[in-house]
Amino acid sequence: MGILNITPDSFSDGASFDSDAKALAQAERLLSEGADIIDVGGESTRPGHQEVSAACELARILPTVRELAGRRAVVSVDTRHAAVAAACLAAGAQIINDVSGFRDVAMAELAATSCCGLVVMHWDAASNQRVPAWLLQRARELEAIGVARERICLDPGPGFDKGHADNLTILGQTTEIAGFGYPLMAAWSRKRFVAELCGESDPTTRDCASAQVASAAVTGGADVLRVHNVKLHVEMLHTREGLRASQTKDLFTTHTFE
Numbered sequence: 491m492g493i494l495n496i497t498p499d500s501f502s503d504g505a506s507f508d509s510d511a512k513a514l515a516q517a518e519r520l521l522s523e524g525a526d527i528i529d530v531g532g533e534s535t536r537p538g539h540q541e542v543s544a545a546c547e548l549a550r551i552l553p554t555v556r557e558l559a560g561r562r563a564v565v566s567v568d569t570r571h572a573a574v575a576a577a578c579l580a581a582g583a584q585i586i587n588d589v590s591g592f593r594d595v596a597m598a599e600l601a602a603t604s605c606c607g608l609v610v611m612h613w614d615a616a617s618n619q620r621v622p623a624w625l626l627q628r629a630r631e632l633e634a635i636g637v638a639r640e641r642i643c644l645d646p647g648p649g650f651d652k653g654h655a656d657n658l659t660i661l662g663q664t665t666e667i668a669g670f671g672y673p674l675m676a677a678w679s680r681k682r683f684v685a686e687l688c689g690e691s692d693p694t695t696r697d698c699a700s701a702q703v704a705s706a707a708v709t710g711g712a713d714v715l716r717v718h719n720v721k722l723h724v725e726m727l728h729t730r731e732g733l734r735a736s737q738t739k740d741l742f743t744t745h746t747f748e
Contacts, residue, residue: 492520524724531568572596615651668711676707677716
């Protein structure tokens, strides 16, 4: 999943793609590098962000969503607003990525009456110590109102009101959450947690470290990687597959080193 922020204030690339032409060009680049999904967002949720109205958010993203859907790209819309999600679904988007976990009644009703995919993210500081249980409960609540199980993807929400220890904990819980049987998203790209691991203050220089964290998440069972640098993460995944195919363990056991 390639990240496309059509915002003036996103932490990593704010204002970089703040016109229809720039946004479309970036989406085309992400697709050419191997993205299977383009996640289009019009409101930054970085620490200290300023909320924007649904009308403003929609004005930012709808032209790009409509154009990408017309080109048969798989489009995810990153929004907390049911009105924005509904308009984007009507324009051809196929996934709603809601960082608030579909707790808004209107958003939950939209999920229940549509057939799109859902990314259900954890963002609730009061439950940081029980993220897996929170996600499982939320998924079951959505199923109870008519959302088919196979439409639900879980995201533990690294970095969202979570400190370093919290992020380490949820990374360590990847296998547990994957074990619930829902697709699992790993959305660690360029976040402060990665900076704390690698020491890079500039978000754009954290891609190699982001790929290493993503690789750890894949080992734990993550299915979807939400990333800024698609090319690097695709290379990481291909390298993992190549090593597995070459049976690296045998390479070490069949040679004598002196």
